[in-house]
Amino acid sequence: MVSKSLLSATFRDIGTNLNLSAAPNGKTLSDRTVKAIAMAKRLRWFAIPQKFKEQIVKANILPAGLYGVEASWANSSTLKSLKAAIANALGPRSARASSDMVFVNTSCSGDLDPEIYILSQRVQAIRRIIAKYPSKQSKVQSIVGKYLDGSCKQATISNPVGPVGLLMHSVEQMGAKITPDLRIVKDNEADIDILHMPWQHLKKATVELAANKRAVDVTDQRSHLKGLNEIDNQIVKKIINRLGDKEARVYNHISTGGAWSEAHLQDIGLSESGTCTHCGGEVHDISHVLWSCPVVNKHRKVEDLNHLDPQLLPTYIKHGVPAAMSSNIESTFWGQVEQVSNEQASADTLKAIGIPTTNRGKVVASCKNQEVKDVLATCNINPASNNARQAFQQIKANKQKPHLAMPYRCTRLPPADINVYTDGS
C-alpha cells in the first residue's frame, strides 16, 4: 500500500510517498521515470549537438525522472528502460554499441548513468540530513547497525524501507559496503567518509566508485574490452572535449564497440569478400582499419603511430579506450610486463607504450619502481592488485605520518577573522 495522501497529479512537486507495505514499492517514482523515458526517446531525434543533449539529460531528464529517489524504491525494470533510452539518445546508432560505454564517453562533468545518479543523490541526502540535524546522526548510525546485524526482520539491505536502507542497497549494488560510522568501504579503494569528506569531493568520489564498478562489469561482457580493469575517465573526457562533433561521433562508435568490420559484415551476409574496402587486404577485425591498413595510414596526421606495432597493444587500447595507469613503472602504461619483450619490438614502439629503452632509463625506472614498492609495502598496499590511482588514493587517505612528501593534515582551528581571500588579496 502506498500512502495516497501525499500524492499530487503534477509532475515535480512532492518528494516521495510513504511505502507502508512490506514489498519494495515506488509507484510515484516509477510514474515519473516513465515520463522521463518518453523525454529521452524524443531527445534521440533532436537535431542538436551531442553536448546539448548531455546537458538536457543532466539538467532535465535525470532530475525529473528520479525526483525523490533518495527516499523511494526505484523499480529495476523501469530504471533499465530509462538507462537504455538515455544511452540511445546519446550513443551511436549501432546495435553492437555497449550502452555502458556510452556513459563513459560523455563530455559533461559528472555521470549520466541513472544508477550512478541515484547512488550519488542518496549519499548526499544522508550527508545533508546529518549536517542540518546533527542529532539524527546517532539514529542513522543505529539504523545502519540494525541492517548490518540483521536484527530487523521487516527490512533487509535487499528489501529496504527507508532512506538509510535504500542508500545501503545502492552502495551494495556497487560492490561496496557501509560501516556503522558511515564510511563506504571497498577493496583496493580509499574509504569514502560520508560525514567528514569535504562536500565538494563527496559527489565526485561516489561517482568514481560507481563508474569503476560499471567499467569492471562491462569488460566481462564485451570482447573488445577484455582484460581492462578500470577506464581512465579523465583521459576519456579530455579526448572527447578536444574532438569536433563529427569526430566525437566516430570515436564514440569505435570505443563503444559499435563499429562493424568487413569480417563482421561478411558473417551476416552484407559483405561479399570480407576484404578491406580501402586496400583489398584480409580483415579479421576493426583493428585493421584503425591501425594496419596502408591506405588509411597514409592519411594519418600523427605519423609516429604508423611505426607502432599493433600486435603489442591490447584490444581496448586499439579501440581508443584508455586503461587506468599501472603502479608498476617498469611495465607498459597499462601494466603489461611479460607480453612485451624487448627483442620483438622497435625502440620507438617500446617508448610509445611506456617501456624504458635506454640503459639509463631502465636503471632509473627500476630504482623508482623499488621506491614506490617500498612505500606501498609500508602502507600494506599490494602493487599487483592496485593501479596507480588506487595506490595513491590509499596513501593519501592514510592518516599515519605521510610516507611521501605530502602536506601534513592541519589539526589547528581556523582563525576567527578572515585573514586571506581565495583571490590572494
Ligand SMILES: [Zn+2]
Ligand atoms: Zn585495408
